[in-house]
Amino acid sequence: MTLPHPNTDQISLPIVLGVLGDPTRLAIVRYLASKEGVPLNCSQFLDLASKTNLSYHLAKLREAGVTRAEVVGTNRMITLRRADLDARFPGLIDSVIAAAVDDPALPAVGGHDLEMPA
Amino acid sequence: MTLPHPNTDQISLPIVLGVLGDPTRLAIVRYLASKEGVPLNCSQFLDLASKTNLSYHLAKLREAGVTRAEVVGTNRMITLRRADLDARFPGLIDSVIAAAVDDPALPAVGGHDLEMPA
DNA sequence: CCAATTGTTCAATAACTTTTGAACTAAGGA
DNA sequence: TCCTTAGTTCAAAAGTTATTGAACAATTGG
Numbered sequence: 001m002t003l004p005h006p007n008t009d010q011i012s013l014p015i016v017l018g019v020l021g022d023p024t025r026l027a028i029v030r031y032l033a034s035k036e037g038v039p040l041n042c043s044q045f046l047d048l049a050s051k052t053n054l055s056y057h058l059a060k061l062r063e064a065g066v067t068r069a070e071v072v073g074t075n076r077m078i079t080l081r082r083a084d085l086d087a088r089f090p091g092l093i094d095s096v097i098a099a100a101v102d103d104p105a106l107p108a109v110g111g112h113d114l115e116m117p118a
Numbered sequence: 119m120t121l122p123h124p125n126t127d128q129i130s131l132p133i134v135l136g137v138l139g140d141p142t143r144l145a146i147v148r149y150l151a152s153k154e155g156v157p158l159n160c161s162q163f164l165d166l167a168s169k170t171n172l173s174y175h176l177a178k179l180r181e182a183g184v185t186r187a188e189v190v191g192t193n194r195m196i197t198l199r200r201a202d203l204d205a206r207f208p209g210l211i212d213s214v215i216a217a218a219v220d221d222p223a224l225p226a227v228g229g230h231d232l233e234m235p236a
Numbered sequence: 237c238c239a240a241t242t243g244t245t246c247a248a249t250a251a252c253t254t255t256t257g258a259a260c261t262a263a264g265g266a
Numbered sequence: 267t268c269c270t271t272a273g274t275t276c277a278a279a280a281g282t283t284a285t286t287g288a289a290c291a292a293t294t295g296g
């Protein structure tokens with residue numbers, strides 16, 4: 001069971017920019033960038049939006065080619081397609097992430113405390 | 119008579135990305151970048167959209183801080199705020215322009231891509 | 237098997253964006 | 267002054283995107 005993703009050469013500039021032009025999705029991308037290499041499931045983002053709404057935003061990111069979602073059991077492991085994006089639009093995703101990291105208006109994932117398992 | 123523009127530090131990342139996530143506006147930005155230093159009036163873009171619709175798109179770009187519009191007689195001279203954008207979001211506008219230049223799906227201003235056979 | 241966990245889909249609605257045409261303002265030239 | 271050029275504003279229509287809740291499917295653990 002795999003979910004549909006565009007190939008690198010099918011990723012569209014206006015679609016990527018449009019998808020990133022939303023504070024919730026930019027917050028997701030910023031968080032994914034900060035956890036590079038660590039696959040995260042959708043529930044990580046529940047403080048940004050409802051479960052249903054998150055499903056919508058994560059599908060937008062995936063369909064635009066910004067993220068990859070891999071099905072693992074009942075989870076979807078989400079990663080940023082940073083290398084693919086950089087190959088397609090050199091420098092773009094790096095500058096977006098750098099700007100997003102500095103943006104105090106974006107909603108935060110997980111608040112400012114590290115989450116500790118009980 | 120001056121039109122409202124945000125200061126550099128008021129330019130918002132999600133708003134800029136959202137405004138650039140539109141093929142017509144991306145085509146305008148690409149053309150402005152190719153004519154850097156040359157102030158252009160709105161009529162330059164009439165092959166992208168109607169006069170009224172252009173007024174709408176150019177206002178979006180201006181209000182987001184992507185362009186500057188200066189009133190000169192009955193004209194508005196439009197320029198890209200490239201230095202301001204680069205100061206606010208380093209590397210972002212350069213990578214967007216570079217990607218836009220390579221995007222064959224964007225509409226062309228002035229028949230640039232429309233080479234007619236002899 | 238049963239229940240919990242994870243996430244999707246669907247339909248409705250709310251909210252926003254884009255496009256249009258007609259009417260308008262403001263400047264400049266004959 | 268009258269006409270043209272350049273561009274705006276307004277209201278309506280059309281189209282798109284975001285958000286919600288209820289119902290659904292698939293997997294895992296007890």
